[in-house]
Amino acid sequence: MSARILVVDDLEANRRLLEAKLGADYYDVLTAQRGEEAVQLAKREKPDLILLDVMMPGGIDGYEACRRLKSMPETRHIPIIILTTLDDRENRLRGLQAGAEEFLTKPIDDVQLIARVKSLLALKVVIDELRAREASGKRMGVIGEDARxxxxxxxxxxxxxxxxxxxxxxxxxxxxxxxxxxxxxxxxxxxxxxxxxxxxxxxxxxxxxxxxxxxxxxxxxxxxxxxxxxxxxxxxxxxxxxxxxxxxxxxxxxxxxxxxxxxxxxxxxxxxxxxxxxxxxxxQSFELAITDQLTGLYNRRFLFGQLAPLVQRSQCGGEAVSVMTIDIDHFKRLNDTYGHDAGDAVLRDFAVRLGSNTRPSDFACRMGGEEFVVIMPRTSGDIACLAAERLRRSVCASPFMVPGVAHAIDVTVSIGVAAATNSDDSVETLLKRADEALYEAKRTGRNRVIGKAFDHGELNTARVVR
CATH class of the missing domain: 3.40.50.2300 (Response regulator)
Structure with missing residues (x-):
């Protein structure tokens, strides 16, 4: 395992000796003579490990340098091995209490030193990977920059x-x-x-x-x-x-x-x-990346990532997959009448009803606004229409109680259903057919389920209410 190691010792002979030992195992070695220099060099160069002598004339000693390095966010994750001729209990405890991972006594046993270096570097690799992923999450905006x-x-x-x-x-x-x-x-x-x-x-x-x-x-x-x-x-x-x-x-x-x-x-x-x-x-950042923050359902990114392999499997003769697209009827009117807070409350309540009326194997997603999509693996179009009708009834059967609104609000939904039925289907064509069925449900009166006729490609009414 190659890595950069900072060697800190005021004696040039000691620095050269350690540099030769570590270089023989192909480590890249940086050197410093004083504690203050080591702190600044570590902050700038971000080494993977620090070998730190205790007794250094002038400025700060190794214990203080260790405490400073462990107190700074940029360097506190870097493992430190203290090297010293002071082989007594008091100094060993001082080093460990200052935050050092290990305390080795000079003259250094080469085998123990290399074994300790390899062990600590292995842990450092894991920490660096986690920190890199966290940095990516911050760049994507799914981890807040102000997080402690x-x-x-x-x-x-x-x-x-x-x-x-x-x-x-x-x-x-x-x-x-x-x-x-x-x-x-x-x-x-x-x-x-x-x-x-x-x-x-x-x-x-x-x-x-x-x-x-x-x-x-x-x-x-x-x-x-x-x-x-x-x-x-x-x-x-x-x-x-x-x-x-x-x-x-x-x-x-x-x-x-x-x-x-x-x-x-x-x-x-x-x-x-x-x-x-x-x-x-x-x-948490991964969950945020695939979750709609208002409703807690999966988001559009997850929808396309999950649906693509299911459609591809269906194209190759695998199990059927169906989708239902759902739109809350007259949602703009609801927002204009009661305000956006009330609209958000309705969306959250609807998400709860949607979750309780789908199977654990289904994926309920929010496309945006008041539009939702449910992916139904291993489900034919006819069965999907029955599930859609059950959901429609659950929504319209019980009015929505909204904080700040004196009376319950009646809400209905229109649902379009489509199934992947042939080798020419793609995610886009499947969702387009479901959208066509949804638009037909809204055009013919809303509060109903319309599914594509799964054999002929025509629109048929799975269930019309009122």
């Missing part, structure tokens, strides 16, 4: 932590640390039914294979995006690297340090909330 950053919207609150470990004393220590902020349960407990926000897996367990647990979680649909914190022996480099290769997002060494596991859990869950928020906004 997802990380700001989803600051860390209590989460669910699932612990998979057979060491009783170690489990007790993990629970004591994490239950201060989160709900902690063991695999198999009743509470484990709740969706976890973090899984702590021991790869040193005696009664099960922790690596297999990690692999299954990373491949399972429900747990694919679940952050995994692997517990390893401090000197077992092979198991550490293997856990990262299989998909663990972070590593903590035994014996468990309570403050360290708290810091690592916060970082992992904060990143999960950030990615969940991005996915949620993308799901």
């Amino acid at each position: 950053d997802p990380l700001e919207q989803h600051r860390l609150t209590a989460g669910n932590v699932l612990v998979v470990d057979d060491n009783a004393s170690q489990v007790k220590r993990i629970k004591a640390a994490l239950e201060v902020e989160h709900r902690v349960c063991m695999l198999g407990e009743a509470d484990a039914a709740e969706a976890p926000d973090l899984c702590v897996v021991s790869v040193t367990a005696k009664s099960f294979d922790g690596f297999r647990i990690i692999a299954r979680m990373r491949s399972g649909e429900a747990t694919r995006h679940l952050p995994i914190l692997a517990v390893v022996d401090p000197d077992d480099r092979q198991r550490l690297v293997r856990a990262l290769e299989l998909g663990a997002h972070d590593i903590i060494a035994r014996p468990i340090d309570e403050e360290e596991i708290q810091a690592r859990a916060r970082t992992l869950m904060r990143r999960k909330r950030y990615m969940d928020a991005l996915r949620s906004r993308l799901d």
